[in-house]
Amino acid sequence: MNIVLLEQEQTQSGEWAIESPRQLQHLQQHLQVQAGDQLKIGARDGLRYLTEVTSVEEHRVCVRPIQQESIPDKLSVRLVVALPRPKVLRRLVMDSVTLGVSHLHLIHSYRVDKSYWQTPFLRQLQDYVTLGLEQAGDTIAPEVTLHQRFKPFVEDVLPQWISPTQPAFVAHPYAEQTMPQGIDTPCTLIIGPEGGFIPYEVDLMQKNGCQAMHIGNRILRTETAISYILGRLGN
Amino acid sequence: MNIVLLEQEQTQSGEWAIESPRQLQHLQQHLQVQAGDQLKIGARDGLRYLTEVTSVEEHRVCVRPIQQESIPDKLSVRLVVALPRPKVLRRLVMDSVTLGVSHLHLIHSYRVDKSYWQTPFLRQLQDYVTLGLEQAGDTIAPEVTLHQRFKPFVEDVLPQWISPTQPAFVAHPYAEQTMPQGIDTPCTLIIGPEGGFIPYEVDLMQKNGCQAMHIGNRILRTETAISYILGRLGN
Numbered sequence: 001m002n003i004v005l006l007e008q009e010q011t012q013s014g015e016w017a018i019e020s021p022r023q024l025q026h027l028q029q030h031l032q033v034q035a036g037d038q039l040k041i042g043a044r045d046g047l048r049y050l051t052e053v054t055s056v057e058e059h060r061v062c063v064r065p066i067q068q069e070s071i072p073d074k075l076s077v078r079l080v081v082a083l084p085r086p087k088v089l090r091r092l093v094m095d096s097v098t099l100g101v102s103h104l105h106l107i108h109s110y111r112v113d114k115s116y117w118q119t120p121f122l123r124q125l126q127d128y129v130t131l132g133l134e135q136a137g138d139t140i141a142p143e144v145t146l147h148q149r150f151k152p153f154v155e156d157v158l159p160q161w162i163s164p165t166q167p168a169f170v171a172h173p174y175a176e177q178t179m180p181q182g183i184d185t186p187c188t189l190i191i192g193p194e195g196g197f198i199p200y201e202v203d204l205m206q207k208n209g210c211q212a213m214h215i216g217n218r219i220l221r222t223e224t225a226i227s228y229i230l231g232r233l234g235n
Numbered sequence: 236m237n238i239v240l241l242e243q244e245q246t247q248s249g250e251w252a253i254e255s256p257r258q259l260q261h262l263q264q265h266l267q268v269q270a271g272d273q274l275k276i277g278a279r280d281g282l283r284y285l286t287e288v289t290s291v292e293e294h295r296v297c298v299r300p301i302q303q304e305s306i307p308d309k310l311s312v313r314l315v316v317a318l319p320r321p322k323v324l325r326r327l328v329m330d331s332v333t334l335g336v337s338h339l340h341l342i343h344s345y346r347v348d349k350s351y352w353q354t355p356f357l358r359q360l361q362d363y364v365t366l367g368l369e370q371a372g373d374t375i376a377p378e379v380t381l382h383q384r385f386k387p388f389v390e391d392v393l394p395q396w397i398s399p400t401q402p403a404f405v406a407h408p409y410a411e412q413t414m415p416q417g418i419d420t421p422c423t424l425i426i427g428p429e430g431g432f433i434p435y436e437v438d439l440m441q442k443n444g445c446q447a448m449h450i451g452n453r454i455l456r457t458e459t460a461i462s463y464i465l466g467r468l469g470n
Contacts, residue, residue: 002454072452095459136453181470182416216469217307218371219237224330224462227455231466234451235416 001026001134003040003048011043011065015054018061027061039063042139044130047071072138075100076186077230078161082109082193083146084222086119090128092223097132097142099230102186107147109201111193117148154204161188162209169233170205171225172197175212182235189233191225236261236369238275238283246278246300250289253296262296274298277374279365282306307373310335311421312465313396317344317428318381319457321354325363327458332367332377334465337421342382344436346428352383389439396423397444405440406464407432408454410447417470424468426460 004023010016018024027033033053041063042048048071051063079101084092096104108117129141147153162168168188169179173196190210197205202212220228239258245251253259262268268288276298277283283306286298314336319327331339343352364376382388397403403423404414408431425445432440437447455463 070452095456098453098455098459099463100453135456138453217305218333218335218373220333220462221330221370224333227459227462228334228466231463232469234467 001030001131002137003042003134003139005042005044005130005134005139008043008046011041011046015062015064016041016051018063019059024059024061028056033061038066040069040137041065042071042133042137044133045140048137048139071140072100072136074102074138074140074142075230075234077101077233078103078105078186078188079226079230080105080107080158080188080190081222081226082107082191082197083112083116084193085113086116086121088223089119089121090124090131092226093125093128093144094132094135095223096226097129097138098136099227100136100138101142101230103142104144105147105153106144107153108150109193110150110198111195122146150201151204154201154208158188158205158210159208168205168210169213170197170202170210171215171229172202172212173214173217173219175214177211177213179213179215179229179232181232183233184235187233189229191222191229194222236265237372238277238369238374240277240279240365240369240374243278243281246276246281250297250299251276251286253298254294259294259296263291268296273301275304275372276300277306277368277372279368280375283372283374306375307335307371309337309373309375309377310465310469312336312468313338313340313421313423314461314465315340315342315393315423315425316457316461317342317426317432318347318351319428320348321351321356323458324354324356325359325366327461328360328363328379329367329370330458331461332364332373333371334462335371335373336377336465338377339379340382340388341379342388343385344428345385345433346430357381385436386439389436389443393423393440393445394443403440403445404448405432405437405445406450406460407437407447408449408452410449412446412448414448414450414464414467416467418468419470422468424464426457426464429457 037053039051041051048069049065050067051065055062083106166186170190272288276286283304284300285302286300290297318341401421405425
């Protein structure tokens with residue numbers, strides 16, 4: 001947690017109260033904050049501030065803003081990922097948000113177990129987004145969208161994002177071309193499930209304007225591939 | 236698991252037996268292998284093969300080699316990371332190996348809790364290396380070295396790796412220069428603990444030939460930073 005993210009309505013007065021048990025635990029046990037300490041606070045979907053802690057009580061830490069700080073820029077990358085195993089979902093969403101993707105789309109794919117769509121963790125996506133923002137020091141939540149049917153997504157949604165200046169890349173170990181490096185255009189990046197997309201899916205994405213690109217002959221876990229490729233695409 | 240890694244002595248005859256409970260569980264429960272299936276097998280620190288499953292029993296799966304396959308290249312990156320929390324250690328080592336670093340060095344740093352050096356997980360490093368190799372489809376284990384004292388490491392060990400054609404980069408959010416991109420020389424990459432290196436440590440590394448480089452104004456988790464920066468440095 002590199003900032004504490006508060007709701008807009010919590011930052012209206014001259015002094016702001018932090019009362020969420022999760023945030024209090026971090027401040028009191030991990031950071032051991034005391035009155036007079038400085039603390040970075042973000043207002044969700046708003047500004048970010050350096051603040052001073054004015055009081056520390058068991059169920060409340062109060063701060064007052066000292067100065068405004070800048071918010072990190074988002075990447076110009078729309079990330080599309082096959083819905084991962086529930087166990088991996090939290091970390092994947094959190095990391096994608098931390099890395100700064102502008103939009104996150106979780107899609108179905110042949111090798112996504114249908115039961116994954118029933119996990120209660122999907123109801124906690126906004127919590128994972130918050131964790132990612134707090135890690136990055138960001139306040140602006142990217143949109144997270146679920147697409148439970150592969151074909152309509154690829155045929156109807158995906159093509160709207162693609163143009164000669166806004167390419168879409170699908171990471172695919174058997175592609176002939178190498179994932180580009182340091183690009184300066186907005187793009188869509190598509191990453192498959194464990195075991196990869198099946199040939200039919202790669203074909204359908206290519207028919208709808210995507211370029212299949214490999215990232216070498218090492219097979220990475222989905223989460224590792226996301227940060228590795230975002231690092232490669234960035235400039 | 237994208238290959239099954241066997242010890243050299245397990246691959247001496249014409250038919251090889253897989254008997255490790257962990258590997259058997261993956262083959263039987265996850266892949267549901269049957270006689271006649273093809274399976275990728277690596278001989279530790281040796282070659283990699285496409286094989287055919289010849290028999291499946293409860294405590295043993297047998298295969299025979301069909302053809303030799305190529306092993307993925309390593310990155311020309313020596314990775315130095317501050318010892319992470321025990322909970323993170325497994326994934327960090329596994330991912331670094333999967334990504335293909337040539338050497339992995341775990342070092343002490345001011346913000347590394349001394350208790351981390353006592354974790355029993357440090358005795359399982361070779362297991363984590365195996366998991367990383369099996370994920371990547373690699374057979375050659377990188378060396379993993381522990382350095383429990385920061386200053387002797389930075390003053391005596393680190394300088395030996397640095398030359399005009401072999402730079403060392405320390406990731407540091409307050410550096411003025413940006414981490415380079417797509418470099419074609421071998422290099423050393425140094426990544427700090429949660430909370431970062433302290434100024435004294437960054438100074439000492441700089442005095443000993445390291446270049447401090449930032450990766451933008453988002454603060455990434457250690458593991459995320461590793462794959463993000465390796466993606467950025469690769470070419």
